[in-house]
Amino acid sequence: MRVLFVEDDQMNRRVxxxxxxxxxxDMAEAEDAETGLAxxxxxxxxxxxxxxxMPGMDGLTAIQHIRARSDxxxxxxxxxxxxxxxxxxxxxxxxxxxxxxxGKPVAMNALFDAIGDLVxxxxxxxx
Numbered sequence: 001m002r003v004l005f006v007e008d009d010q011m012n013r014r015v016x017x018x019x020x021x022x023x024x025x026d027m028a029e030a031e032d033a034e035t036g037l038a039x040x041x042x043x044x045x046x047x048x049x050x051x052x053x054m055p056g057m058d059g060l061t062a063i064q065h066i067r068a069r070s071d072x073x074x075x076x077x078x079x080x081x082x083x084x085x086x087x088x089x090x091x092x093x094x095x096x097x098x099x100x101x102x103g104k105p106v107a108m109n110a111l112f113d114a115i116g117d118l119v120x121x122x123x124x125x126x127x
Contacts, residue, residue, distance in 0.1 A: 006036035007051040033062035067097035077118035
């Protein structure tokens with residue numbers, strides 16, 4: 001399984017990458033939304049993990065750009081990974097086109113459950 005994690009914090013990327021390594025998932029990393037969008041143009045991914053607060057374009061805007069595409073990549077599953085705790089956060093993410101929202105710090109079981117709910121089959125992910 002190929003995962004793209006769009007996240008400006010290196011430590012957060014490292015933690016999630018370590019989790020995904022356990023299940024033999026291949027994780028690509030983008031430090032900002034613009035880079036993430038370019039990587040989606042150039043590569044194939046099974047799922048996208050998207051931070052919300054990044055320098056430049058924010059995650060909600062990036063999700064809207066993905067959903068506005070005219071190709072199959074517009075339907076890629078997207079899980080928001082955020083430390084934001086606003087009461088209307090889940091609703092705003094869903095309105096932008098996110099499939100799910102996970103809070104930081106990311107719990108491994110929550111991550112695997114969310115991915116498993118969206119990617120079928122979850123390419124031999126063994127938990």
